[in-house]
Amino acid sequence: MTIIGANYIGSFLEEAREKVVELKELFSRLSGDEENLSKTVEEMIRSAHTIKGTASLAGFPKLTQAAHWLETILDMIRSGNLSLDEDLLSIIRELIVSIDRLIHSIEDFGDEREVELSPVIARATLYLKNASRKAGKLPPLKVALEKRYEVVVSFEPVSEKIPVWTFAVLSKLQRLGHLISSEPDVNDIIEGRTKPGERLKLVIESPLSPDEIKEELGSVNGVRKVEVLGHGGQNERKEGKLRLRIYLTEETPFKAARALLIIQDLRKAGRVLSVNPPEGEIKDGMLLGESFFEVLLESELSFERVRELVLRHPGVRDVIKIGEPEGESTERKSFSGKKIRPLPFRSRKRTIPVDVSALDELLYSLGELVAIGEWLRDITSGSFNPEQIEELSGKLLETIERLRKTVTSLRTVKLRDRIAELIPSIEKLAAEKGKRVKVTILGEDVAVDRMVAAVVWEALVHILRNAVIHGIEGSEERLRIGKPPEGLIEISIVPHPSYVEVSVRDDGRGIDISEVKKRAVERGIITPEEAKRLSRKEALMLIFKPGMSTEREVSEESGRGFGLSVVMESIRELHGSVHVSSEEGRGTVITLRVPTDVLIIPVYIVEVGGKKYAIPSIGILDSFKLGAESVRKVGSVYVAAHTSGIFPAVLLHDIVEDFAPLPEGEVEGLLFQFDKDGKEKVLVLVDRILGKKETVVRSLRSLVPSAEVEKSVFTGVIIMGGREPVPLIDLISLMEGLVCEKR
Structure with a gap:
């Protein structure tokens, strides 16, 4: 069973194509550049390893096998156990061509049926058999042989009659010492007289230490585990526990798949006791911090050896050892104890199809x-x-x-198509939970920026999983309370001139406000006094706070309370907003409001205290002028009267001018709709509205004083004519802190 679904095949093929191009380019240098041969072979091994790993995850056995043979042969060249000649170069070329053809077959037909691997595998097998015969008996080392070891090597199951690991192990044994015996007999395997199993028991004499023997044999592709015993059965070394933190580079494509491949390889080095975040969450694209994860490994190998194994993977920036083993925690923390927010996996593609x-x-x-x-x-x-x-x-x-x-x-890209990718996996999750759920998409399709589509997709992963796991009841419970046995999740897409709304509505149990407040107090998110003062709407927004969850038990799916906080942060990065409404027993609606474009966004340019500021136009319904006498302070809040109504008001002067007094004479205002239903409207007052324009948003930090950056209401900067920087105000964050309830 694969862990990458059909919707990910496009990303897999994209990376595989890149790696084949690299292999072809490197092969052209293989025979003509003796000076850099080692480096070229090393790079080819990395590319072959990447193809092998991702092909295995995607469920393509022939491609996995071809890449495995190529990687093993290259590794034997790197270790000095094979020398390049015309025949070997021809075999390597044929393996690369086979890999290329397999990728094309998957692209064209969705499977590997168009490519037959048997001829090249048979040719490679014959070549390695002949090379093995020429080597003759394994010569003893010239130094004194001090110890005799019993070595048990466990392998991954293979379908080949003569697996490639046989030749790789033989070549490694030449560096270890003298082979006394093997069970089954290695020569019988090579000649095809004995079918290889998944274990090979060797008795060898060698001056090397057990760790050195494990290092040599453990580096062979296909080796799952190496045990070294003194001849008589005693263990030479006890296993120890290592806590590892593995950092991936920002540019690493397919981060989640890469993390799973690394974990898979670590299982060959010992026992993986735990992974943070759990593997179930990594499969859904979750990593710690920006791009790292942690593994508790029990292994006989040293940290240096394990680190070397991990660093063989492309895209790994560093591996560090952290802390000493402690008791397991149900909190989302790093193994060092620091709380860390998991972030969605964002695969930033380096290439896109272009007409x-x-x-x-x-x-x-x-x-x-x-x-x-x-x-x-x-x-x-x-x-x-x-x-x-x-x-x-x-x-x-x-x-x-x-x-x-x-x-x-x-x-x-078309947003509806991107969202539709999620439906099969969500319905499958529901089935795994013993629930019946129907997921539908309503509304118009809309073209949005690829980054917007990616953020919405990631947000919906969390929202839809929450709806299935926590919202929708089981069929029996639904029948008992008078609901149809099949739950309904409805995704609606509503386009607007410069933004789009995506709503997820379920007909489940809804959100228990009292339980939300209780859990928020228990987790230290709010105080008991604050809980009493919260309105229903404010209490609902607590579900987006980091660490907030109403689940008592932590599982692979839930319980740590970071999923919805990731949704909020990701949408905010796009200058968008998130809204929630819920009714106990009836269901929940979560609405995302995001721009359709992130390169160029529409903004209002306003003036406050003689300075210019930009405000995104998303959510702004109207702009108008009114006299300063129309603005009154009632208690600690402002209220503004206009012919179109009476609105709570926010003075931008208070935010950017350190509570400057209300200007005399005429002021201007932007009417901002704070909620999805239009019931919450706030008037943002400024000295002047200078106009509306479409502009590119740039990083703030390099263009304005650091003191300005620290003000959380600023999220970027635009450049006006004459290179004048104008700070961009995050109106959503501003409203959260200052919006006044109409009471």
């Missing part, structure tokens, strides 16, 4: 920009003509708009 017509458009726009540059140079070298400047400006704006549309089209 040739889009490239033509880019080339056309580039040509226009070059022509405009030449035109500008001609104008500035002579006398300025206002008409020419105006014409040039118009042409430049036209070209920029054309370029923008082309680039945006390359980054957009």
Whole structure:
């Protein structure tokens, strides 16, 4: 059974194609660059290993087998047990071609039926048999042989008549010492007289230590475990426990799959006692911090040896040993004790499919920009003509708009298609939980930026899992309370001019507000006094706080209370918002409001105290002017009266000008809809609204003083004409802290 579903095959194929290109390029250097042979072989091993691992996870046995043979042969070259000759180069070339053809077969037909591996495997087997015969009996080392060991090597199960590990083990034995006996007989396996099992028992004489023997044999591809006993059965070394923290690089594609491959390899080095986060969560893309995970391993190998094994994986930045083994914890913490927030796995693709017509458009726009540059140079070298400047400006704006549309089209995907990928896995999860659930998607499809689609997808993973695990009741319970036996989860997509709303509605048990408050107090998120003052809406928003969960028991699926906090943070990074409503016994609705584009977003430019600020237009319903006398302070809050109604008000002056007094005369306001249903509206008051524009949001830290950065209401910066930086205000965070209830 595979752990990567069909929806992930595209990502797997994308990476496999990249690795085949690398293998072909490296092969071209294999025979012509003796000086860098070792480095070239090492890089080829890494590429073959990646293909082997991801193919195994994706469920393609032929591709796994071909990559395994290639990796093993290359490893024998690296260790000096095989020398490159024309025959061996030909076999390596044929294996790479087979891997390439297998990938094309998977792309074209969805399986490996078009490629037959037997000929190349038979040829490689014959070559290795001949190489083994030429080596003759394994010669004893020239140094004195001090100890005799009984070595038991356990292998991964294989289908080949003569597995490739046989030759790899033989080549390694030449470096260990003298082979006394083997059970079953290695020569019988090579000649095909004995079927290989999953264990090989050896008696050898060697001056090497048990650790060195394990290191040599344990590095063979296909070896699951190596046990070294003194001849007579006594263990040479006791197992110890290692707590490992494994960091992946930010650029590592397919992070979750890579983590699972590493864990799989660590099981060959010993016993994996626990993984943080649990493997079930890693399969769903969860890692600790930005991109690391932790493993408690019981092994006879040293930390240095284990670290070396892990670092063989591409994409591993570092491996460190942390702390001493302690009791297991039900809290989400690192093994060092520090609480760590799990983040969704975000596979940032390095390549995207591009239509040739889009490239033509880019080339056309580039040509226009070059022509405009030449035109500008001609104008500035002579006398300025206002008409020419105006014409040039118009042409430049036209070209920029054309370029923008082309680039945006390359980054957009259909949101409905992306969301639909989740439905089979969610229905499968429900079945595993003994529940009947129907998941439907309603509403229009909409094109959104790839990053937006990825964030929404990750958010829905958490929301839908919560709905299945915690929201929807079992069939018997539903019948008992008068509901149909099949639960309903409804995903709706509602497009707006500059943003899209994605809602998840379930007809489950709803959220128990009193239990939420109780658990929030128990976990130190709020005080008992604060719990008493919370409105229903504020209490519901507690489910998005880090560490908040109403589950008493921690399981692979839930209980640590970090899933929905990840949803909130991911959506906020897009300058979006999250809303929740729930009724006990009736169900829950969670709505995500996100922009359709992240490259260029619409903003209002406002002025407060003589300074300019930008406010995202998402959620802003209207703008209007009103006299300062229309604004009154009632207790600790402001209220503004306008012909369209009376609204709670927020003075932006209080936020950015350290509680400046309300300006005299006329002020202007932006009417902001704070909730999904339009019941919560707040008027944001400023000195002046300078206009609305579409702009690129940039990093804040390098352009404005650090003191400004520390103000949590700022999330970015836009650049106005004349290179003037204008801070972008996070209106959602601002409203959470300052919105006034109408009472």
